[in-house]
Structure formats: structure tokens, C-alpha cells
Amino acid sequence: MKLVSTRDASRSVSLREGVLAGLAPDGGLYLPERWPQLSPAELESLRGRSFLEVARTVALRLFEETLPRDRIETIVEAALDLDIPLIELSPDTYVLELFHGPTGSFKDTGARFLSRLLPALEPSSDRPVLVVVATSGDTGGAVTHAFRNVEGARAVVLFPKGRVSAVQYEQIVSGGVGDAGVRAVSVEGSFDDCQRLVKESLADGELARKAALTSANSINIGRLLPQIFHFVHAWAQLDRPPRSFHVSVPTGNVGHLVSGVMAQRMGLPVTGLMAATNANDGLVRYIMEGETPSGPSRQTLSNAMDVAIPSNLERLIALFDGDRSKLGALVSAASYTDEDTLRAIEEVHRSSGYLIDPHTAVGWLGLQELRRSGAETGGPKVVLATAHPAKFPDVVEQATGVWPSRPEAWDPFEAGGAGSDAVARISPRMSALRPILDGVIGE
Ligand SMILES: *Cc1c(COP(=O)(O)O)cnc(C)c1O
Numbered sequence: 001m002k003l004v005s006t007r008d009a010s011r012s013v014s015l016r017e018g019v020l021a022g023l024a025p026d027g028g029l030y031l032p033e034r035w036p037q038l039s040p041a042e043l044e045s046l047r048g049r050s051f052l053e054v055a056r057t058v059a060l061r062l063f064e065e066t067l068p069r070d071r072i073e074t075i076v077e078a079a080l081d082l083d084i085p086l087i088e089l090s091p092d093t094y095v096l097e098l099f100h101g102p103t104g105s106f107k108d109t110g111a112r113f114l115s116r117l118l119p120a121l122e123p124s125s126d127r128p129v130l131v132v133v134a135t136s137g138d139t140g141g142a143v144t145h146a147f148r149n150v151e152g153a154r155a156v157v158l159f160p161k162g163r164v165s166a167v168q169y170e171q172i173v174s175g176g177v178g179d180a181g182v183r184a185v186s187v188e189g190s191f192d193d194c195q196r197l198v199k200e201s202l203a204d205g206e207l208a209r210k211a212a213l214t215s216a217n218s219i220n221i222g223r224l225l226p227q228i229f230h231f232v233h234a235w236a237q238l239d240r241p242p243r244s245f246h247v248s249v250p251t252g253n254v255g256h257l258v259s260g261v262m263a264q265r266m267g268l269p270v271t272g273l274m275a276a277t278n279a280n281d282g283l284v285r286y287i288m289e290g291e292t293p294s295g296p297s298r299q300t301l302s303n304a305m306d307v308a309i310p311s312n313l314e315r316l317i318a319l320f321d322g323d324r325s326k327l328g329a330l331v332s333a334a335s336y337t338d339e340d341t342l343r344a345i346e347e348v349h350r351s352s353g354y355l356i357d358p359h360t361a362v363g364w365l366g367l368q369e370l371r372r373s374g375a376e377t378g379g380p381k382v383v384l385a386t387a388h389p390a391k392f393p394d395v396v397e398q399a400t401g402v403w404p405s406r407p408e409a410w411d412p413f414e415a416g417g418a419g420s421d422a423v424a425r426i427s428p429r430m431s432a433l434r435p436i437l438d439g440v441i442g443e
Contacts, residue, residue, distance in 0.1 A: 001065055003030040003221065006318040015066045016121045019114075019222040020129070022202075022215045029315050030221045035265040036061040038232070043267065046236040051084040052076065054236055055229040061266070062225055071120055079112035079146075080229070086237035086382070089352050093367065094382040095360070096234045102409065103141040103171045104388030105304075106230065106256065111139070111146035113226035114216055119152030122212050128181075130211040130441055131155045132201045134194035135172075136163060137304045138387070143216055144175025144182050154181045154211070154440045158194040158433075161186045161425065167391055171410070178422030183440050189428035200430045201437060211441045218255030219311055227259035232268055234382045241269070244379030246370050248274040250363035250386050252305030254283060254312035257331070261319050264330065271379065273331045276366030278302045281335035283310055288333070290324055301338045301395050302358040304387065332373070336365045345399035355389040355396055355404050 003018035004011070007028030013021075018030040038061060046054050056076045063072045087095045101108025118129040129152060133143055140157045147155035157172060164172070177184040187194050202213050218224060235245060247270060249257045260273045275283055278300040282293025297308035320327040336344075344361040348354055356364060363383040370381055389396045389404040397403045426432035 001036065001062060002033040004033045005030060006314050009033075015063070015221075016123075019117065019121055019220060020212055020214055022220045029219055029312070029318075031315060031318060032221075032262075035262075036064075038267040040267070043232070043236070043269075044241065046232065047238075047240075049236060051229065051233050052081050054233045055080045055226070058229050058232055058266070059226070062228070067120055075113065075116040075120060079116050080109065080226070082109070084230075084233060086234060087354070089348070089354060092378075092380045094234070094238075094380060095354070095356070095364075095385045096230065096237075096382050097385050098230055099357075099385055099388035099391075101142070102145040103138070103175075104391050104407065104410065105138045105142055106227075106384065106386040107138050107142040108146065109230065110218070110223035110226050110255075111142040111216060114220065114222045115143075115146040115150045115153050115155070117222055118212075118214065119150065122152065124212075125152070128211050128441060129153050130207075130213050130437070131216045132158070132198050132213065132437070133216045134158045134191065134198045136160060136191045136194075137165075137168060138391075139217065140164065140184070141168060141171030141175055144172050144177055144184060146175075148176030148182050150181065154443070155216070156183045156185060156437060156440060158185045158187050158197055160191050160194055161188050163191065167393075173423060174410070181440065181443060183436055184423045185433065185436060186423050186425045187428050188426065193428035197428065197430060197433055201433065204430075207437060207441070210438075217311075218253050224255050224259045224262065224312075224315075227256055228263045228266065230256075230384060231260050231263035231270065234384075235268055235270070238380055242379050244271040245269060246272045246274065246367075246379065246381045248276055248363045248366040248370065248381065248383045250302065250305060250359040250366075250384065251275040251277050251283060251333075252280070252307040252310065254310040254316055256384065256386070258312050258315045258319070261316065261330065265319075270330075272370065274363075274366040274370050275331055275333040276362045276369075277333065277335045278305050278341070278362055279335060279337055280306055280308055282308055283313060284333040284335045286313065287324065287328060287331065300358075301341050301392070302362050304359060305362065332370070334366055334369045336362050340365055342395070342399040345396060349400040349402065355400065355402065356385065357387040357389045357392045358395045359387050360385040360389075 005028035
């Protein structure tokens with residue numbers, strides 16, 4: 001597979017080069033030049049199969065020109081042996097539980113796949129791949145869990161001191177921080193300071209001689225490709241091929257939504273995608289009115305989607321050649337307030353006894369909108385459940401009076417994690433971060 005930048009389709013790079021670099025040299029984002037196809041017969045052969053089997057089939061199609069078959073299979077088996085059930089809440093209304101990974105977030109899929117893909121792509125076996133990420137939320141835990149003890153890979157997660165939630169902090173630490181290859185760094189500063197330190201690290205020539213440096217946020221196409229499996233899996237879990245098929249995606253940085261469009265380009269017969277956002281409605285305004293999103297972001301109950309200027313919007317626009325009417329034929333969008341979110345959590349619990357987290361609640365509201373809009377009558381509708389309710393227990397309790405119980409696997413002891421002593425605390429300066437990066441590369 002070859003990749004092209006969203007800003008210049010005339011020059012292509014290999015998938016290997018694009019994933020290791022993250023961003024294109026012209027500042028654009030990479031997209032596949034052509035779409036490998038899943039035939040109707042091949043899709044039908046996936047019906048009722050496990051997530052692992054679905055992922056294996058789609059991954060072979062995506063990576064067959066880049067890596068040997070057995071290497072692709074090893075990556076899928078190591079990263080994606082996850083249980084992802086499709087739950088029917090009411091007739092033709094389904095929830096795809098993408099939260100059975102180690103940190104209870106759909107981000108586990110992309111992070112775990114990337115942690116194995118990166119060392120497989122790096123041509124020099126004596127140079128480790130070092131991922132440096134800034135996080136104010138879910139990505140941190142997903143990355144420390146995904147990269148622990150992965151041969152040839154290292155990860156350093158920077159987060160602003162005191163600005164991550166208790167569950168998020170615990171998950172970053174329980175990801176085996178202090179074990180070989182993973183570090184968590186609490187930065188005396190803001191999220192922007194963390195991002196600046198990531199940029200400075202990636203631009204550091206001396207570090208680049210010792211390790212292949214890259215980032216692991218959703219600007220990297222390596223995070224988005226494995227998310228295609230979610231959409232194919234949802235379709236494959238239905239009893240028979242549906243007449244029409246809609247998916248509602250709780251949306252922030254627009255990465256997951258772009259993966260849905262990519263699944264459609266590969267041949268998945270998805271009729272419509274709903275981009276459901278919280279009060280950060282930049283994407284909705286773009287789709288409805290062509291308005292360019294601007295900051296600042298607003299804090300909401302679904303905080304992993306508090307993004308004012310979604311970085312993957314550039315990909316979405318490029319996928320439809322900048323034509324908003326073409327985009328609108330597949331993707332609709334709607335935004336919801338915190339009040340709507342609480343009401344949705346309460347309604348689902350009252351009618352089905354099922355607990356959803358605030359992000360999934362936004363997606364569920366989008367699904368109701370699809371139903372109301374009438375044009376889409378009939379056919380199954382799936383909401384992607386992006387986080388486990390126990391990640392946001394106080395919001396769930398506020399809405400329902402029920403405190404969601406935590407999966408046992410999250411116990412820091414069960415997860416095999418280190419204590420909070422393992423977290424380095426630094427001032428927001430490269431001179432403070434440098435020895436930590438050198439240390440982890442040298443392991
Ligand atoms: C990151 C995240 C989202 C948003 O996904 P994007 O790809 O950024 O649009 C939604 N829900 C949860 C729980 C998340 O962590």
C-alpha cells in the first residue's frame with residue numbers, strides 16, 4: 001500500500017515510511033493512495049466470526065504489500081485477541097462494546113496494533129522505535145498498556161500534572177510504567193507544554209540517531225487503519241446482510257469516523273455514518289454550513305471528545321475531494337449538550353437496564369436522530385460504545401443513581417503495574433526530559 005499526503009496527492013510514500021514518520025513533510029496527513037477491496041463473498045465469509053478473525057482478514061488486505069503474511073498474523077494475534085460483543089438493546093438498535101481492552105477504551109485497539117506494527121516496520125533491528133505522546137486523557141493509559149514489554153518498542157507518555165482524572169492516572173501507571181520500555185512523566189505545566197516537549201523530542205537530531213522517533217496520536221495513519229476492523233466487525237455480527245446499515249460514532253478528533261469512511265471505501269456496505277459530538281460542534285458546523293472550526297474547546301462530561309479543531313477533519317475533507325455534498329451523502333452530524341448526555345444515560349438505563357458512558361451516550365443520541373430523520377427507516381443501527389461506563393462512574397451515577405462496577409482486570413495489582421513512585425516528575429523543559437528519553441532508549 002502506498003500513501004499520499006492530504007496536501008499533495010502527486011507524490012506517494014510507502015506505508016512503512018508514512019507510519020514511521022507520522023506527519024507528511026508538507027504538514028499534511030497520510031491517506032492510502034488506493035483502497036484494497038474486500039469482495040462481497042469475502043465479507044460474507046466473516047459473518048459471525050470473532051473480532052480476531054475479522055481483524056486478521058482485513059489486516060492481510062491492508063498490509064499484504066508491506067509485511068510477510070505470518071508477520072501480519074503475529075501482530076494481529078498479539079494485539080487484538082479481544083472480545084468485542086454486539087449487544088441488541090431493542091429491535092434494530094445495537095451497541096458494539098469496544099471497551100473490553102485493558103484500559104476500557106476503544107483506543108486500546110489502535111494503540112495495541114501500532115505498538116506491534118512499528119517495530120515490524122523499522123528496518124534496523126538494533127534501533128528501537130520510540131513513541132513520545134502527550135495526553136490529557138485516554139490515550140496515555142492505552143499507550144502505556146499497549147507498549148509494555150514489546151520487543152523493539154519504547155513509549156514515553158507526558159501528561160500535565162494534576163490534570164488527568166484519577167482513573168486515567170491509575171491506568172497510565174498500571175500500564176507497567178517502570179517496566180522495560182515504558183515511562184510516564186508528570187509535567188509541571190499545561191497540556192500545551194507537553195505537546196511542545198513532544199515536538200522538540202521529535203525534532204531532536206541526536207535522539208534520532210539512537211531511536212526511530214514517532215508519535216502515536218491519531219494523526220498517525222497506523223492508529224486509524226486498525227479501527228477499520230470495528231466497522232467490519234459490527235456488520236459481520238448481524239444475522240444476515242442488512243438492506244441498510246448505519247453506524248453512529250461518538251466523535252472528537254474525527255479519527256474513528258475517518259476509519260468508518262475507510263471501511264466503506266474498502267467495500268463495506270455501510271449506508272450512513274453519524275458523527276455525534278458534544279458541545280464542541282466544529283465538525284457539525286463544517287458539515288452543515290462549511291464553517292472552518294476554531295477554538296477554544298469547551299469542557300464537557302464526555303471529555304475525550306473535547307476537541308475544538310479536530311486534526312482528522314483534513315483527512316475527512318480530502319476523502320471527499322473537498323466536496324461537502326458528497327460528504328453529506330454518507331456522513332451526517334449532530335451535537336449534544338451535557339444535559340442531553342445525562343438524559344440519554346438515564347433513558348437507556350431505565351428502558352434496558354444497560355449502563356452507557358457519557359461518550360457512548362452522545363453516540364446513542366446520534367442514533368436516535370438517524371431514526372427520526374425518517375429517510376433511514378428500517379435496517380440495523382449500531383452505536384460504537386467507545387468507553388466502559390466504569391471509566392466515568394460519577395457521571396453514570398449522577399444520571400442513574402447506579403455506581404458502575406469496575407472490571408477486575410483494571411486492578412493495578414492484576415494489571416501488573418508499578419507504584420506511583422515510577423512516575424517521573426519534571427519541569428516543562430527539554431533538559432529535564434532528555435535523560436528520561438536517553439534512559440528508556442538504552443534499556
Ligand atoms: C478518543 C475518544 C473518542 C473520540 O474519538 P476520535 O477518534 O477522536 O473522534 C470518543 N470516545 C472516547 C471514549 C474516546 O476516548
